[in-house]
Amino acid sequence: MDYKKRIETLRGNMEKRGLNGMFVGADASWEYLSGAKRISRDKTCQRQNSLEYACLLITEKDVVLFVPRLTGLGILPFLPENNAVTKQVVYPDEDLTGETFFKTVRELGLSDKEVGVNRDITATETLCLQNRLGCRVTEASDLIDGMRAVKDSEEIALMRKNSAIADQVYQDIMPMVRPGAMVREIEYEIEKLFEKYGCSMPSFPAEAIVLGPASGPVFGMNYDRVEKGYSFAFDFGGVYQGYCSDFGRTVFVGEPDPEIVRYYELVVAAQKAGLEAFRPGVSTCEEINLAARKVIEEAGYGANFIHRLGHGIGKDVHERPFLAMGEKTVTMPGMTFTDEPSIIFVRRCCMRLEDVVLVTENGCEDLNTTTKELVVVD
Secondary structure, three states, X not given: XXXXXXXXXXXXXXXXXXXXXXEEEOOHHHHHHHOOOOOOOOOOOOOOOOHHHOEEEEEOOOEEEEEEHHHHOOOHHHOOOOOOOOEEEEEOOOOOOOHHHXXXXXXXOOOOOXXXXXXXXXXXXXXXXXXXXXXXXXXXXXXXXHXXXXXXXXXXXXXXXXXXXXXXXXHHHHHHOXXXXXXXXXXXXXXXXXXXXXXOEEOOOOEEEEEOOOOOOOOOOOOOEOOOOEEEEXXXXXEEOOEEOOEEXXXXXXXXXXXXXXXXXXXXXXXXXXXXXXXXXXXXXXXXXXXXXXXXXXXXXXXXXXXXXXXXXXXOOOEEEEEXXXXXXXXXXXXXXXXXXXXXXXXXXXXXXXXXXXXXXXXXXXXXXXXXXXXXXX
């Protein structure tokens, strides 16, 4: 990854916006810009070690990494040789009031200056910039979002590899999808398979959406085992060398009735309509969303397609831009999205397909190769 080139691109964006500094939270964007590993977000918040002051600061001359001592032990030794960091500020774990952060930012001459922050920066840091340093703070996530949205060849290769891993995980897990199997055991096994194939972690907790006569009265209350007469919809992904996959297929347990088959065929057609709507440099994300939705809405099931068509994917499993209403971003070659239409009937079925797709010079490429044919297990 060319981290220094990314920093120079960001500096150009900052100059156009009139920003003297850009503060980036300790998550995917600091990994994208600097090469430093993101600080993992657990299911519960990490409050120890003054992590609220961990961030990346980009100025005209410096790329400063702020990190508490203990956390730094797991990050700094693993910086790639071509990382973009010019200054490491390792502050004491007990620096609970951010004195090191305050003094360093002041020494860098940013007091009373125009600075940007991205959405992952903490409120603690923002208030310090505003109240203690007198900075004029602007939310400037879009400066980095636009960069991350268009992947380079190295990123695309990783996305392609990870999509192939997701396809393989699906093949490996299918023998477990048999009547009587417990859903949670299948979900656990999916996450183990991603680790087997070189992923550092799931990109989100693996889920099997199992709907049928005894599932809950609202969406999200899934049945807990594989049983005939139910639909079994996968939703899973992994993180491979810092990049995410996101995959979905629907399996039928026992032969589905003709009406359910019709729902499934509509979802396949909607996904295809979404793929065909990508016109690089012309079509907006909103227009692609509408093209897929139209297939389902004209069949009378618009109310059962309860979410956007898809989302950007890369360093985060959900990142901007989104294939959704109100998203006017024009799609460009190098962007990667999920294409994931669905039709959902509570206590009856969940029909969904999900692939990662790459916008090319001529249209769109599906990075997943798993069949979209109707699959039935006995």
